[in-house]
Amino acid sequence: MRRIVGVETEYGLAARKPDGARGVRISGGEAAQRLFTPLERQYASSNVFLPNGGRMYLDVGSHPEYATPECANLDDLLVHERAGDELLVALAQRAEAEGADAGEPIDIRLLKNNVDAHGNSYGCHENYCIPRALDLPGLAAVLTPFLVTRQVLCGSGRWSPDGFAISQRAEVLHDELSSMTTRSRPLINTRDEPLADPSRFRRLHVISGDSNCSEPSAALKVGSLLAVLDAVEAASTGAGPAVPALELADVAGALRAVAQDPRAVLTLVSGRTIGALDIQREYLAATGETPIAARWERVLDLLEAGAEDDLDGEVEWVTKRALLRRYADARGLAWSDRRLAQVDLAFHELTRAADGTPRGLFRLLEGRGAASRLTDPDAVGRALVTPPPDTRAVLRGRLIRTARQERRPYTVDWVQFTAHDLPDGAGGRGDRAVKLPDPLAVADEAVDAMVEALASPSRG
Numbered sequence: 001m002r003r004i005v006g007v008e009t010e011y012g013l014a015a016r017k018p019d020g021a022r023g024v025r026i027s028g029g030e031a032a033q034r035l036f037t038p039l040e041r042q043y044a045s046s047n048v049f050l051p052n053g054g055r056m057y058l059d060v061g062s063h064p065e066y067a068t069p070e071c072a073n074l075d076d077l078l079v080h081e082r083a084g085d086e087l088l089v090a091l092a093q094r095a096e097a098e099g100a101d102a103g104e105p106i107d108i109r110l111l112k113n114n115v116d117a118h119g120n121s122y123g124c125h126e127n128y129c130i131p132r133a134l135d136l137p138g139l140a141a142v143l144t145p146f147l148v149t150r151q152v153l154c155g156s157g158r159w160s161p162d163g164f165a166i167s168q169r170a171e172v173l174h175d176e177l178s179s180m181t182t183r184s185r186p187l188i189n190t191r192d193e194p195l196a197d198p199s200r201f202r203r204l205h206v207i208s209g210d211s212n213c214s215e216p217s218a219a220l221k222v223g224s225l226l227a228v229l230d231a232v233e234a235a236s237t238g239a240g241p242a243v244p245a246l247e248l249a250d251v252a253g254a255l256r257a258v259a260q261d262p263r264a265v266l267t268l269v270s271g272r273t274i275g276a277l278d279i280q281r282e283y284l285a286a287t288g289e290t291p292i293a294a295r296w297e298r299v300l301d302l303l304e305a306g307a308e309d310d311l312d313g314e315v316e317w318v319t320k321r322a323l324l325r326r327y328a329d330a331r332g333l334a335w336s337d338r339r340l341a342q343v344d345l346a347f348h349e350l351t352r353a354a355d356g357t358p359r360g361l362f363r364l365l366e367g368r369g370a371a372s373r374l375t376d377p378d379a380v381g382r383a384l385v386t387p388p389p390d391t392r393a394v395l396r397g398r399l400i401r402t403a404r405q406e407r408r409p410y411t412v413d414w415v416q417f418t419a420h421d422l423p424d425g426a427g428g429r430g431d432r433a434v435k436l437p438d439p440l441a442v443a444d445e446a447v448d449a450m451v452e453a454l455a456s457p458s459r460g
Helices: 028-043 074-101 136-154 215-236 251-260 276-287 293-304 316-331 339-347 361-367 377-383 393-405 445-455
Strands: 005-010 012-017 047-049 055-059 063-067 107-111 124-131 158-160 163-165 175-178 186-189 201-206 265-267 273-275 410-412 416-423 429-435
Touching: 005 074, 005 215, 012 028, 012 063, 028 055, 028 063, 028 074, 028 107, 055 074, 063 074, 074 107, 074 215, 074 377, 124 215, 136 175, 136 186, 136 201, 136 215, 136 251, 136 276, 136 293, 158 339, 163 251, 175 251, 215 276, 215 293, 251 265, 251 276, 265 276, 273 276, 276 293, 316 339, 316 361, 339 361, 393 410, 393 416, 393 445, 416 445, 429 445
Parallel strands: 175 186
Antiparallel strands: 005 063, 005 124, 012 107, 047 055, 055 063, 124 201, 158 163, 186 201, 265 273, 410 416, 416 429
């Protein structure tokens, strides 16, 4: 079935001004202000919907954030997530160039991770459009064991002096469901913002996953949950087998146990014990044949066999741990050596040197063929300016593009576009809005009429 999905990524940000060998680090607020200056100059705002249907903005805590446009398949999502990375990198390059031209040079670093050097956490939020009729608490109960153990497939890994965790987010999560996103971070956020017709749709807002530089890990993160959601909906109508009915005795404890050991044994409310990998296998079996099934099964097989080194370059946490071990061994460092913390951060950097060479260690591995890439660079290039072809992002992008070409003032969000100061046909001027309630709509007569009005030479 077709299902709308999107990802919001909060990026780490650091910046320095030249001063001596290392420069002087500036505050996060100033770094964010410098980063977004070119965007504000172009759009008169730091919260912008782009012609490709996505949204770029400055989030709480001075974190740059990019939300992909609505996507109706996993391939498009991966392409548009990568395009978001590239758009932020390009913005950083523009900010550096403008700073140099103004005599205020700055060096900006963007990181696609979930924790800074001080332990502050920021998120990667997944959004799945589900039917309003699907009971959210019941769905959350079904998904919780899956989400707790999904980190074995797609965690991005984190070094600490005491060891290695396979997930960056697991340590800061506490609840299954909550309307909060900061003080009490849950697996699933319950805030009811469907960003679509509320009588038909609900948004499943999953905030427990790590950000991924690795595209195979990103594919597993989202693709496996898409498969589980399809299985849940099929079971609810009697069209498929029941999804596992598992209930963990201690959700937060289980999250941390799996983060420390992907083969951890967990306890259910019933008193039964079950391995994290076995939980994943139960969900895999319930989803049947899906596009992600073979990759999902391969990861579980190799982890169960203790052969995770064979996943180096495919699963992000495995790739990071292998790199850290090679670095430490080559330099004779103990695992507790703080220099490994810098390697951990450098793994996630997205920004590039002046000659275009990646600064980030993962991007260097990817460029050398030591880490797998799934997206086509040409497709990513198109996604910088072009929406996915089969969602309402097409309509939003068309409206934004026309308004900007015609220099018409407008405001826009996910479900509505409003043109300002348009002729009203009676000699006056005013606002005119068009709603976009269906995330799968690609044609709309009201949008056609709005585009015609925007492009009309009449200025009243």
